[in-house]
Amino acid sequence: xxxxxxxxxxxxxxxxxxxxRWARDALTDAFVAFLEASWAHSDAVRSRSEQSCAELEATxxxxxxxxxxxxxxxxxxxxxxxxxxxxxxxxxxxxxEAAPGPxxxxxxxxxSAQRRAVVDAAKKEMGL
Numbered sequence: 306x307x308x309x310x311x312x313x314x315x316x317x318x319x320x321x322x323x324x325x326r327w328a329r330d331a332l333t334d335a336f337v338a339f340l341e342a343s344w345a346h347s348d349a350v351r352s353r354s355e356q357s358c359a360e361l362e363a364t365x366x367x368x369x370x371x372x373x374x375x376x377x378x379x380x381x382x383x384x385x386x387x388x389x390x391x392x393x394x395x396x397x398x399x400x401x402e403a404a405p406g407p408x409x410x411x412x413x414x415x416x417s418a419q420r421r422a423v424v425d426a427a428k429k430e431m432g433l
Contacts, residue, residue, distance in 0.1 A: 338374045342367050343371055343393060368398070386423075386427060389423045396412065
């Protein structure tokens with residue numbers, strides 16, 4: 306009887322631990338993918354010429370990737386993290402729409418600052 310109780314407790318506790326580990330790994334993956342897409346998007350826009358359709362499609366693909374990863378964050382993270390992510394996504398949209406020159410540089414700077422806010426929110430979320 307004691308062995309059965311021990312087995313049940315071990316299974317339940319082990320299952321919860323495994324579920325927590327899975328959620329933490331999934332959250333880490335979502336943070337990394339979201340931030341990588343953000344950096345890649347900024348780099349792509351920074352080097353984009355005004356007329357290139359291929360470059361525009363690449364930036365749109367990266368923006369869509371950010372939106373997809375933000376959906377994962379909505380499922381896994383707190384409201385503070387989601388808000389920081391949404392703010393960064395809006396900044397990246399401004400980067401994409403800004404004309405080359407000072408306006409784009411300003412938008413890139415704002416996106417960079419907001420990216421740091423996402424990193425800070427991620428660290429807090431993960432207890433780091």
